[in-house]
Amino acid sequence: MSAPTEVTPPGAPPVAYSDPSTSALATIRAAIGKGGMLVALLIVVVFFQVTTNGVMLKSLNVTNVFLQNGYILVMALGMLLVIVIGHIDLSVGSVAGFLGAIVAVLMVGVEVPVFGEVQLDPLLAVAVTLIAGGLIGVWQGWWIAYLRIPSFIVTLAGMLLFRGATLFMLGGQPVGPFPESFRAISSGFIPELIGTVADPFGTGKPPLAIGPLVLPVGGDPLNLTTLLVGAVLSGFVVFLGWRSRREQVKYGFAVPSMAQFWLRNVGIIVGIMFIAYRLAGYKGLPIVALISFILIGVYMFLTLKTTIGRRIYAVGGNAKAATLSGVNAKWMVFLVFINMGVLAALGGMIIAARFNSATPKAGYGFELDVIAATFVGGASAYGGVGTVAGTVIGALFFGLLNIGMGVMSIPIDYQFMVKALVLLIAVYFDIRGKTRDA
Amino acid sequence: MSDVLLEMRGITKEFPGVKALKDVTFSVRPGEIHALVGENGAGKSTLMKVVSGVYPYGSYDGEFFYKGEECRFHNIRDSEHKGIVIIHQELALIPELSITENIFLANEQATAGVINWSKSHAKAIELLKKVGLDESSNTRISRIGVGKQQLVEIAKALSKDVELLILDEPTSALNENDSQQLLQLLREFRAQGIACVLISHKLKEVESVADTITILRDGAVIESLDATGGDVTEDRIIKGMVGRDMTHRFPPREATIGDVAFEVRNWKVAHPIYADRMVINDVSINVRKGEVVGIAGLMGAGRTEFAMSIFGRSWGHFKSGQVLKDGQEVDVSTIPKAVDHGIAYVTEDRKTYGLVLMNDVKTNITMANLGGVSSGGVISGPKEIKVANEFRDALSIKTPSVKQITVNLSGGNQQKVVLAKWLFANPDLLILDEPTRGIDVGAKYEIYTIINRLAAEGKAVIVISSELPEVLGVSDRIYVMAAGQIAAEMPASEATPENVMSAIMRLARAGAEEVVL
Numbered sequence: 001m002s003a004p005t006e007v008t009p010p011g012a013p014p015v016a017y018s019d020p021s022t023s024a025l026a027t028i029r030a031a032i033g034k035g036g037m038l039v040a041l042l043i044v045v046v047f048f049q050v051t052t053n054g055v056m057l058k059s060l061n062v063t064n065v066f067l068q069n070g071y072i073l074v075m076a077l078g079m080l081l082v083i084v085i086g087h088i089d090l091s092v093g094s095v096a097g098f099l100g101a102i103v104a105v106l107m108v109g110v111e112v113p114v115f116g117e118v119q120l121d122p123l124l125a126v127a128v129t130l131i132a133g134g135l136i137g138v139w140q141g142w143w144i145a146y147l148r149i150p151s152f153i154v155t156l157a158g159m160l161l162f163r164g165a166t167l168f169m170l171g172g173q174p175v176g177p178f179p180e181s182f183r184a185i186s187s188g189f190i191p192e193l194i195g196t197v198a199d200p201f202g203t204g205k206p207p208l209a210i211g212p213l214v215l216p217v218g219g220d221p222l223n224l225t226t227l228l229v230g231a232v233l234s235g236f237v238v239f240l241g242w243r244s245r246r247e248q249v250k251y252g253f254a255v256p257s258m259a260q261f262w263l264r265n266v267g268i269i270v271g272i273m274f275i276a277y278r279l280a281g282y283k284g285l286p287i288v289a290l291i292s293f294i295l296i297g298v299y300m301f302l303t304l305k306t307t308i309g310r311r312i313y314a315v316g317g318n319a320k321a322a323t324l325s326g327v328n329a330k331w332m333v334f335l336v337f338i339n340m341g342v343l344a345a346l347g348g349m350i351i352a353a354r355f356n357s358a359t360p361k362a363g364y365g366f367e368l369d370v371i372a373a374t375f376v377g378g379a380s381a382y383g384g385v386g387t388v389a390g391t392v393i394g395a396l397f398f399g400l401l402n403i404g405m406g407v408m409s410i411p412i413d414y415q416f417m418v419k420a421l422v423l424l425i426a427v428y429f430d431i432r433g434k435t436r437d438a
Numbered sequence: 439m440s441d442v443l444l445e446m447r448g449i450t451k452e453f454p455g456v457k458a459l460k461d462v463t464f465s466v467r468p469g470e471i472h473a474l475v476g477e478n479g480a481g482k483s484t485l486m487k488v489v490s491g492v493y494p495y496g497s498y499d500g501e502f503f504y505k506g507e508e509c510r511f512h513n514i515r516d517s518e519h520k521g522i523v524i525i526h527q528e529l530a531l532i533p534e535l536s537i538t539e540n541i542f543l544a545n546e547q548a549t550a551g552v553i554n555w556s557k558s559h560a561k562a563i564e565l566l567k568k569v570g571l572d573e574s575s576n577t578r579i580s581r582i583g584v585g586k587q588q589l590v591e592i593a594k595a596l597s598k599d600v601e602l603l604i605l606d607e608p609t610s611a612l613n614e615n616d617s618q619q620l621l622q623l624l625r626e627f628r629a630q631g632i633a634c635v636l637i638s639h640k641l642k643e644v645e646s647v648a649d650t651i652t653i654l655r656d657g658a659v660i661e662s663l664d665a666t667g668g669d670v671t672e673d674r675i676i677k678g679m680v681g682r683d684m685t686h687r688f689p690p691r692e693a694t695i696g697d698v699a700f701e702v703r704n705w706k707v708a709h710p711i712y713a714d715r716m717v718i719n720d721v722s723i724n725v726r727k728g729e730v731v732g733i734a735g736l737m738g739a740g741r742t743e744f745a746m747s748i749f750g751r752s753w754g755h756f757k758s759g760q761v762l763k764d765g766q767e768v769d770v771s772t773i774p775k776a777v778d779h780g781i782a783y784v785t786e787d788r789k790t791y792g793l794v795l796m797n798d799v800k801t802n803i804t805m806a807n808l809g810g811v812s813s814g815g816v817i818s819g820p821k822e823i824k825v826a827n828e829f830r831d832a833l834s835i836k837t838p839s840v841k842q843i844t845v846n847l848s849g850g851n852q853q854k855v856v857l858a859k860w861l862f863a864n865p866d867l868l869i870l871d872e873p874t875r876g877i878d879v880g881a882k883y884e885i886y887t888i889i890n891r892l893a894a895e896g897k898a899v900i901v902i903s904s905e906l907p908e909v910l911g912v913s914d915r916i917y918v919m920a921a922g923q924i925a926a927e928m929p930a931s932e933a934t935p936e937n938v939m940s941a942i943m944r945l946a947r948a949g950a951e952e953v954v955l
Contacts, residue, residue, distance in 0.1 A: 145489065247820050248819075251820040307809070309806075311808070313801075317796050324773065326773045328773045328774065384794065384797070
């Protein structure tokens with residue numbers, strides 16, 4: 001039943017409504033509803049920080065969150081669009097493995113049956129691999145968008161197809177090692193241009209703590225370039241928020257109060273600067289984190305600000321209505337799968353670079369991590385709903401779980417079961433929060 | 439207590455921010471047809487959901503008695519157990535199951551979980567006879583029309599030994615014949631002592647069939663009229679619904695008609711699956727600037743199919759024909775091309791084809807013309823809100839904010855959002871397919887006013903409607919469509935229900951003769 005609405009007879013003055021979205025209570029409720037996953041993320045962090053006696057948030061581990069999970073984040077951004085437009089891609093793990101194999105044989109110069117042997121410069125090999133990823137997207141997207149085969153089936157076939165193709169390319173053998181320049185994708189850091197400074201919280205002193213919670217401060221000298229990047233990024237994010245607020249005011253719309261604005265932005269600054277501070281205490285900003293941050297920015301812009309993004313959401317929300325509004329729904333689905341292919345290529349190369357070899361088993365089961373991160377981030381299995389911010393939180397959530405349980409030396413069998421339950425519970429709370437809101 | 443079957447006292451039901459029912463008192467006598475009327479959002483469906491246990495005991499204030507016993511239903515099963523059955527506007531049938539399977543869904547004729555199919559079919563056949571449905575009990579629901587589906591729903595209700603049948607808008611999707619058949623069935627039930635609550639917007643039907651008419655407005659009972667004498671007129675009911683006399687159902691129309699804006703010539707379209715079945719057969723029409731052209735006809739005449747096939751071939755297999763704009767042939771072979779040439783099609787099914795219900799008002803309004811709020815593919819948020827607010831004010835779309843999700847809007851306001859979407863695309867030809875289906879009298883008047891305004895701006899407008907008075911009331915000129923052809927064309931001033939019907943019949947006879955020859 002739709003909410004009852006009063007009806008004005010013709011000619012009567014319009015009924016005045018109070019906007020429920022402006023009341024203070026509603027604002028707080030909406031913030032909790034929206035930020036539910038963020039709260040859960042913080043709880044998990046504090047939990048591990050306590051149970052690991054402060055090891056969890058040491059600089060090395062914060063760095064590892066990015067080094068070990070960068071590929072999930074990168075591919076989850078592609079998966080977000082796939083899920084938002086109402087499809088699924090089960091093949092990303094196999095595709096990433098296959099593309100990792102392609103970049104490997106191209107760089108190392110391995111003889112491949114039928115195709116022979118080529119050896120390329122790493123940069124050229126990366127470019128070829130990204131194009132190959134796009135072509136795989138063309139292949140799968142064509143079946144899905146234009147031949148109307150359900151994406152579940154097409155990508156299930158793709159999962160087998162590209163697993164087989166990986167074995168074919170590699171002849172069942174790992175291929176490596178790779179040139180240093182390629183490995184930097186996954187294990188490099190941005191060069192230190194300025195220098196270092198001692199951590200103001202000191203080195204080697206007894207750790208600061210509140211009760212059982214060891215504060216994540218203190219350690220090795222800090223990398224100034226990384227801190228500067230953090231500061232610039234914070235400033236940029238605040239600037240964007242401020243500009244958008246100013247624009248809204250110019251058009252005469254209600255905006256959050258200045259206090260709310262700064263509360264939110266101080267939170268963002270603290271978050272960014274904390275990560276920068278911890279990264280600076282190890283070797284600085286990892287290249288893979290830099291790639292992730294740039295992609296996050298690009299995809300936020302794409303989903304929130306562009307007509308392409310808007311059309312993807314419209315097709316996912318109601319493909320028939322979108323089509324009848326003049327949106328080329330098939331083309332949108334096609335593009336989304338090409339995009340997924342390119343990001344799977346990037347993910348596959350990050351994995352290969354990390355292990356310094358392409359193996360027949362690389363990427364095995366990764367599609368599940370990627371899909372789980374997207375759903376935990378609040379995307380709807382029915383399409384039309386999902387955000388980049390949520391997906392990032394979902395990916396970080398799984399990343400932190402992996403690192404935290406690793407630091408706690410929890411056996412792998414338990415790790416799987418814990419992740420399964422976390423997935424169920426997280427999605428349950430997300431859905432419950434949304435229905436309460438409505 | 440024998441003279442009252444259902445008695446409701448002081449029922450109050452609140453939703454967050456809205457009082458949907460205010461201290462409602464309502465009673466139904468055994469074996470009467472009790473019509474419940476009111477504008478959308480007046481609280482009719484809400485009241486019936488209280489009776490049927492959709493809103494469980496405790497979620498509302500007040501009390502109600504059935505056969506003198508106080509009822510505290512916790513779910514629909516409780517109410518069905520007592521013999522109260524509600525049939526919702528959206529039918530609850532499973533398309534891929536048979537009639538028998540649907541009738542006994544969740545009430546299978548089974549022993550220890552094993553279904554006795556012979557018994558099921560025998561019972562189903564008996565029930566189908568009762569409702570006068572001549573179909574095999576094995577037929578799948580997806581293969582029968584909406585009218586017959588409605589009868590299956592009623593058969594399903596009968597299988598539960600119903601004594602109080604609640605029908606929510608049962609005829610809104612039915613054609614004239616099926617509606618009459620359904621109403622006749624209700625009269626037969628009355629003779630058998632089954633009481634019936636009928637929620638309907640079709641006041642003519644209410645007038646003809648109801649014993650008592652209760653009018654709700656803004657969640658409160660305005661009056662209960664005894665209609666057994668047959669002296670309660672449609673105008674009398676409307677007066678109660680809107681709270682004053684509605685002397686004009688249609689706004690006055692002063693047309694300034696210009697040159698021919700659009701012309702369709704010899705349009706032929708085949709069925710999307712059966713390529714040899716011609717659904718639109720050699721249709722030619724034209725629309726002038728500033729003119730409102732009505733397309734009348736019975737359901738299944740091919741009107742929607744015709745409109746959609748013009749709009750970027752979004753229906754059927756295009757065979758042949760031309761579309762001319764200002765005398766020049768234009769390519770409308772895809773929806774984006776049709777939109778570029780200034781054609782807009784406002785669908786008859788706003789929920790499926792018109793709106794992305796989970797998206798907000800502003801997103802829906804800009805969907806057909808994102809270029810209008812973006813530059814270089816980047817959308818300007820403030821500009822989008824500004825545009826949406828302008829349309830909200832211009833069409834008086836009632837919503838707390840343009841950021842409201844459209845699923846929360848009433849039917850009339852959803853329809854205005856779909857209209858706004860196409861107005862923002864700034865079309866030259868607006869095809870409105872059943873623009874007032876399922877919306878209330880007040881909102882209808884507003885839609886008609888908007889149509890007049892658009893025509894006055896020089897746009898060409900085509901209105902497709904199954905309600906003949908509506909076509910006659912809003913149009914300057916009328917095409918009558920039947921069996922995929924134009925049966926007649928006439929100025930609105932000469933059109934009457936009689937000569938429109940006779941044009942349809944003439945064509946039907948001609949078709950029959952052709953078959954004989």
